[in-house]
């Protein structure tokens with residue numbers, strides 16, 4: 001297993017649309033293992049492959065608490081089958097948008113079909129944090145960030161600050 005670099009906004013790679021995986025094989029499982037390790041190290045509760053620069057429809061997640069046993073989840077080629085009428089608001093963050101947290105409204109429940117770590121097809125009803133996080137990760141597969149759900153003024157202010165952060169870090173690296 002190996003840690004991978006997490007891409008941060010603004011970066012055109014985060015706007016790429018991810019393509020379906022053809023086969024869940026050992027090579028893909030190695031990617032999922034790396035993603036999980038990278039997510040735990042960050043730390044975060046979910047990660048989409050595009051965040052480590054791989055434009056494939058792959059998501060890893062672990063919503064267990066600090067004191068619980070690890071509970072990794074893997075979603076390959078996920079499809080939302082249905083969403084609830086009722087919505088929920090959650091304060092979201094993103095490893096690709098470091099240090100920013102904002103309320104985002106999404107359907108409170110959803111039903112998803114996906115392939116698991118073994119490549120078996122599965123369906124699951126999601127609600128609460130699982131529904132929110134899954135929809136956040138599936139947005140990444142479409143090249144969408146949580147800041148794209150905010151007002152244009154807010155989004156552009158955040159991107160400006162992120163670009164500034166990036167530039168000052170770059171200066172440190174090259175100094």
Ligand code: GNR
Nearest residue numbers: 044045046047092093094095136
């Ligand atoms: O670690 C993360 N926390 C989080 C909190 C609220 C809603 C979504 C998330 S996902 C985020 C990790 C991440 O960037 N996944 O793409």
Ligand code: NI
Nearest residue numbers: 093094095096
């Ligand atoms: Ni994210």
